[in-house]
């Protein structure tokens with residue numbers, strides 16, 4: 001089964017014959033990303049991160065890398081065919097994030113590492129980031145091998161992720177240039193496992 005046909009992101013309307021006959025772009029569409037989306041992803045990243053701090057979570061080749069290896073762990077929000085927000089994840093197989101997690105996809109891991117969530121500048125503060133992460137977490141519940149989602153973020157964004165149900169794990173071991181991060185996690189399943197490994 002292809003990634004797209006297995007995806008719960010496509011509404012029935014998009015798959016109906018009536019929809020297939022129509023040639024206009026859908027007003028709003030959620031779907032996994034593919035390597036052809038990498039440039040649109042990177043355009044948003046450049047504005048969101050590089051223009052602010054000179055760094056970004058994933059460079060263009062890394063975006064292509066993850067969208068080739070594990071497109072099913074990404075999610076894009078398109079409006080009239082234009083990418084307005086996205087998430088890129090990969091699998092990780094250790095309790096805590098280390099620098100290897102920034103570049104590796106561990107196919108046998110049970111943890112989804114969310115590398116980046118970003119909303120196009122003109123669409124921020126409209127609830128899109130919260131909606132996208134909610135849909136993504138709902139989707140992860142459909143993947144039997146996923147136990148939890150983890151991410152690292154700057155302290156200022158901890159309240160944003162807490163509102164989406166993430167809990168603080170502790171200071172992240174990874175630093176990028178002068179930036180430090182907090183590691184956060186969201187339990188997908190296996191609550192006993194989560195309790196054993198959570199310090200907070």
Ligand SMILES: CC(C)(COP(=O)(O)OP(=O)(O)OC[C@H]1O[C@@H](n2cnc3c(N)ncnc32)[C@H](O)[C@@H]1OP(=O)(O)O)[C@@H](O)C(=O)NCCC(=O)NCCS
Pocket residue numbers: 048049116117118119120123124125126127128129130131152153154156157160
């Ligand atoms: C962070 C981001 C994804 C949030 O998406 P969004 O669609 O603007 O967020 P929502 O409209 O769903 O939620 C807005 C809430 O997030 C908080 N928030 C958003 N960006 C924030 C920021 N840079 N600093 C602090 N809080 C922020 C707001 O305070 C707001 O909270 P409120 O509802 O209590 O006012 C978006 O601002 C973005 O893409 N930023 C640049 C990239 C980035 O920093 N990504 C996160 C990497 S870990």
